[in-house]
Amino acid sequence: MLPSLFVPEVAMARRVVLAMSGGVDSSVAAHLLKREGFEVIGLFMRTGAHVDQPERRAKTCCSASDAIDAQAVADRLDIPFFALDFESDFGRIMDDFADEYLAGRTPNPCVLCNVWLKFGKLWAYGKQVGADFVATGHHARILPDDEGNPRIGRAVDAGKDQSYVLFGLRRELLPHVLLPVGGYSKAEIRALARELALPVHDKQDSQEICFIPDDDYLRFVRQRRPGASEPGRIVDEEGREVGRHEGIEAFTIGQRRGLGIAFGEPRYVVGIEPSTQTVTVGRREALEKAGLEASRFNWQVETPGGPIRCLAQIRARHRAVPAVVEPREGGRAIVRFEEPQPAVTPGQIVTVYQGDLVLGGGWIERPIEPDVA
DSSP states (O other): OOTTOOOOOSTTOOEEEEEOOSSHHHHHHHHHHHHTTOEEEEEEEEOOOOOOOGGGGGGOSSSHHHHHHHHHHHHHHTOOEEEEEOHHHHHHHHHHHHHHHHTTOOOOHHHHIIIIIIIIIHHHHHHHTTOSEEEOOOSEEEEEOTTSOEEEEEOSSGGGOOGGGGTTSOGGGGGGEEOGGGGSOHHHHHHHHHHTTOTTTTOOOOOSOTTOTTOOHHHHHHHHSTTOOOOEEEEOTTOOEEEEESOGGGOOTTOOTTOOOOOSSOOEEEEEETTTTEEEEEOGGGGOEEEEEEEEEEESSSOOSSOEEEEEEOSTTOOOEEEEEEEETTTEEEEEEEEEESOOOTTSEEEEEETTEEEEEEEEEEEEOGGGO
């Protein structure tokens, strides 16, 4: 059996649609599912994101070359494969990315892609073809909670864990989700790919946002929204002007490099005010926050009746820390850390856990200052 694969009983159904990106993880996922007797249908998302530089193709997903790789894997494993046109839907994600930066926020487009496309549009297509499950190559697991209900759980390979970006999966969808590779280390996945002679066994992991292969976010935003940049002031924590900038989209909370200002000691972006186009810089201790308010909070359990203890993670590389999460009206929640945390960034996400199981998560709206926590 697959390591740690929790398969809820859904009328003994065995047909699954699998998001195949052309990478090694989703490719091995196809093999693992087929090995367990599932009828696998491979689906590739055509997003319209083009990668012209050959040296960048191995670092992205969903490009034309990735489609060729995914097709080759499907042929090798003898599973049906279809490419679906999601270009217009993906355009919404790119628009959101640009608009968030222009609003002084730092977006996470991969979360939207998961919610809207991989576990949204792909699953809708899956139901049309009689599928009972949707699967991906994410490094995460579906695990039972104390009541036997399926929850998103952390991957065995902590360094590759992607449960953080799966908080947005609806509770009612979880019985239909399979995450085959989460019970394996990355080294084991690559070894399986080599053993199977999959053509992607040595393909690099995707590293950049797929529609920004050169990692130049600022260029993308300004090309997507020409003429939208507005100059403004850079001020210190006392409000004194220390410089000028060409647009707040060039900054994110916690940023140290590229400020264009020389100080005798390190300074960081500690605030961005879109209404006045003002960027505030300060010392590192000014980044420390007592908590945060989140919106569009999705609970993967019954919504708690009050505050509950949890572990809170606020960045992909952030180690989850002890906290208390409290649901509020209108799909909002308050998270208060046991110890202040740096760089709480509006536009990013917070995911809260019980041990290795995801409780839920939402979009960070604002930090809570230590003196008002």
